[in-house]
Amino acid sequence: MSSNNRKKLLLMGRSGSGKSSMRSIVFSNYSAFDTRRLGATIDVEHSHLRFLGNMTLNLWDCGGQDVFMENYFTKQKDHIFQMVQVLIHVFDVESQEVIKDIEIFTRALKELKKYSPDAKIFVLLHKMDLVQLDKRYELFEIMMKKLQQASAEYGFPHLVGYPTSIWDESLYKAWSQIVCSLIPNIGVHQATLKKLQNTLNAVEIILFERSTFLVICSSNSTNVYTSDNSALKNINNSKNDTIEKNNNGQQLILDPKRFEKISNIMKNFKQSCSKLKCGFKILVLNDNIYVSELSSNMICFMVLKDSNVPHELILENIRKAKQYF
Amino acid sequence: MCSLYSTIQLYIMIFNFTNRSVSLNFSRGGKSSICKVVFHNMQPLDTLYLESTSNPTVEHFSTLIDLAVMELPGQLNYFEPNYDSERLFKSVGALVYVIDSQDEYMSAITNLAMIMEYAYKVNPSINIEVLIHKVDGLSEEFKVDAQRDIMRRTGEELLELGMDGAQVSFYLTSIFDHSIYEAFSRIVQKLIPELSFLENMLDNLTQHSKIEKAFLFDINSKIYVSTDSNPVDVQIYEICAEFVDISIDLHDLYKATANNNKIQDGKALRPRDLKNVSQLENGTILYLRQMIRGLALVAIIRPDGMDMESCLTVTDYNVDNYKKSLEEVWADSKITTSNSFITQS
Numbered sequence: 286m287s288s289n290n291r292k293k294l295l296l297m298g299r300s301g302s303g304k305s306s307m308r309s310i311v312f313s314n315y316s317a318f319d320t321r322r323l324g325a326t327i328d329v330e331h332s333h334l335r336f337l338g339n340m341t342l343n344l345w346d347c348g349g350q351d352v353f354m355e356n357y358f359t360k361q362k363d364h365i366f367q368m369v370q371v372l373i374h375v376f377d378v379e380s381q382e383v384i385k386d387i388e389i390f391t392r393a394l395k396e397l398k399k400y401s402p403d404a405k406i407f408v409l410l411h412k413m414d415l416v417q418l419d420k421r422y423e424l425f426e427i428m429m430k431k432l433q434q435a436s437a438e439y440g441f442p443h444l445v446g447y448p449t450s451i452w453d454e455s456l457y458k459a460w461s462q463i464v465c466s467l468i469p470n471i472g473v474h475q476a477t478l479k480k481l482q483n484t485l486n487a488v489e490i491i492l493f494e495r496s497t498f499l500v501i502c503s504s505n506s507t508n509v510y511t512s513d514n515s516a517l518k519n520i521n522n523s524k525n526d527t528i529e530k531n532n533n534g535q536q537l538i539l540d541p542k543r544f545e546k547i548s549n550i551m552k553n554f555k556q557s558c559s560k561l562k563c564g565f566k567i568l569v570l571n572d573n574i575y576v577s578e579l580s581s582n583m584i585c586f587m588v589l590k591d592s593n594v595p596h597e598l599i600l601e602n603i604r605k606a607k608q609y610f
Numbered sequence: 611m612c613s614l615y616s617t618i619q620l621y622i623m624i625f626n627f628t629n630r631s632v633s634l635n636f637s638r639g640g641k642s643s644i645c646k647v648v649f650h651n652m653q654p655l656d657t658l659y660l661e662s663t664s665n666p667t668v669e670h671f672s673t674l675i676d677l678a679v680m681e682l683p684g685q686l687n688y689f690e691p692n693y694d695s696e697r698l699f700k701s702v703g704a705l706v707y708v709i710d711s712q713d714e715y716m717s718a719i720t721n722l723a724m725i726m727e728y729a730y731k732v733n734p735s736i737n738i739e740v741l742i743h744k745v746d747g748l749s750e751e752f753k754v755d756a757q758r759d760i761m762r763r764t765g766e767e768l769l770e771l772g773m774d775g776a777q778v779s780f781y782l783t784s785i786f787d788h789s790i791y792e793a794f795s796r797i798v799q800k801l802i803p804e805l806s807f808l809e810n811m812l813d814n815l816t817q818h819s820k821i822e823k824a825f826l827f828d829i830n831s832k833i834y835v836s837t838d839s840n841p842v843d844v845q846i847y848e849i850c851a852e853f854v855d856i857s858i859d860l861h862d863l864y865k866a867t868a869n870n871n872k873i874q875d876g877k878a879l880r881p882r883d884l885k886n887v888s889q890l891e892n893g894t895i896l897y898l899r900q901m902i903r904g905l906a907l908v909a910i911i912r913p914d915g916m917d918m919e920s921c922l923t924v925t926d927y928n929v930d931n932y933k934k935s936l937e938e939v940w941a942d943s944k945i946t947t948s949n950s951f952i953t954q955s
Binding site: 560567 | 892
């Protein structure tokens with residue numbers, strides 16, 4: 286278990302596609318506005334991030350200028366592409382040289398095939414906010430079809446892609462699914478969460494990682510976050526997910542983007558808490574939404590069906606639940 | 611119900627100077643941006659795409675007072691006889707004049723003095739507020755210099771017109787931080803006749819509930835209508851404003867489920883009053899309760915070793931009382947204000 290806890294993630298893409306911005310927002314508490322100050326990344330910038338206590342993410346943010354790129358594929362190729370768990374390739378939707386973007390992607394795949402054939406591949410179509418709303422889906426489909434072809438040729442048939450933008454919550458969605466694909470015992474968490482949901486008679490319980498507020502799993506979706514989901518399957522899944530039947534057969538329509546929105550909202554809240562120079566502990570909204578820490582690296586978000594249950598009972602249940610996480 | 615509540619209209623007029631002979635581009639002082647950001651929750655960056663306003667626009671907001679914000683296009687001449695400026699100036703409670711601090715502002719000040727002279731003649735009780743706007747682009751020392759310079763020049767202009775006793779308030783504002791909300795809070799507070807009661811009531815509340823600071827927020831605009839008499843720390847204000855945002859956003863996400871339950875239980879459909887309590891690691895409690903008419907009380911509580919539950923029980927009780935008295939004050943104020951409305955129109 287110990288050696289496997291270090292995960293190497295490659296973050297690649299042409300220069301200016303927004304790789305460092307993403308990293309800063311998700312892992313360093315930058316606001317989208319702050320990322321303007323970031324300059325170009327020189328060569329490879331390493332960051333070691335502790336995630337869920339015992340997992341370490343080694344994020345290799347690879348600068349995207351052609352000079353560096355050329356270097357990665359020639360001189361440094363064994364250094365860069367060895368022992369890679371995940372490749373995250375970022376495409377700028379506004380890019381003028383799409384052919385060249387894809388070419389670089391395939392070159393990376395080629396090296397990966399050689400040095401770490403088990404790596405998972407994710408592609409992010411970034412800066413989606415610059416595309417008109419009605420065109421976004423179409424553009425995403427076209428691009429994914431092309432990339433799927435390219436990656437299948439190099440022996441990576443399960444390509445997962447996400448449309449992202451730093452200005453909305455799509456970024457959190459993409460990154461939580463990427464990171465969740467690395468968590469080994471996700472099934473255990475899922476089962477415990479399901480049990481907790483039944484005990485508390487909750488509409489929904491969502492588990493978040495504490496420092497990044499990425500979604501780990503939720504009690505309602507069965508396996509949205511398992512690794513080999515294609516993008517299309519994901520869309521179907523989230524559709525099923527929106528209409529949950531409660532006990533009386535009534536349909537509850539929940540926002541399909543709620544996980545990401547909560548991530549976003551709670552992260553904002555955490556930031557405003559930091560102005561008071563201390564961390565967040567618990568939040569109770571209208572007596573039916575409880576947000577509480579569950580362990581030193583997890584936070585749970587619970588929505589109860591009934592808002593008339595006394596506080597003490599719920600808090601006691603949360604306290605009891607803590608030992609399982 | 612609605613007609614009962616439509617009492618006095620406290621107008622805020624917002625306008626700034628533009629030279630009529632130059633192109634419309636010069637009228638971009640940022641008035642529409644201010645209105646959109648403060649009253650419509652628009653993102654500051656999106657205001658770049660706003661069109662130039664060509665007609666006076668009036669919008670109504672119901673908080674504790676009925677607030678109407680009138681936005682005037684910069685390129686109008688108010689002294690043209692065909693414009694009914696006299697009626698306009700008579701009906702407003704405050705006049706907000708926006709000066710673009712990143713632009714040359716000499717002629718804007720001259721214009722301000724002229725407008726003030728006219729406004730005072732028509733309506734001596736008018737509040738004149740000057741926003742020195744777009745200060746986000748200026749360095750710290752330059753901000754102070756600009757403010758001092760504008761204040762001095764305005765004083766000189768007014769002296770020339772023989773109205774050196776006129777009260778003018780200046781605010782340094784920018785839509786990219788909370789200064790614009792702060793300024794508007796102060797401006798709106800001047801228009802509320804019951805302000806001293808509200809403040810006293812809040813003082814009473816804070817003294818008896820271990821509350822460090824309490825704000826009475828308008829939920830939609832995040833303007834605070836009143837606060838206790840402790841000095842306002844901008845950071846604490848920001849935290850409280852963000853707390854309002856967070857509460858509403860989270861509440862909206864799961865609103866559908868809450869409503870369904872209400873039908874199920876056979877109870878009334880009236881949505882529950884918003885209540886949000888959050889405790890931080892050092893024990894500090896952020897507390898939000900919905901009050902009357904789109905207002906919410908947001909407080910920062912420091913329990914000092916007392917446990918959260920008992921502390922909240924005391925606070926809840928006190929806040930309930932506070933809410934009751936707010937309702938009483940409001941019921942009384944309806945009568946007086948509707949009278950003055952009749953005399954005004």
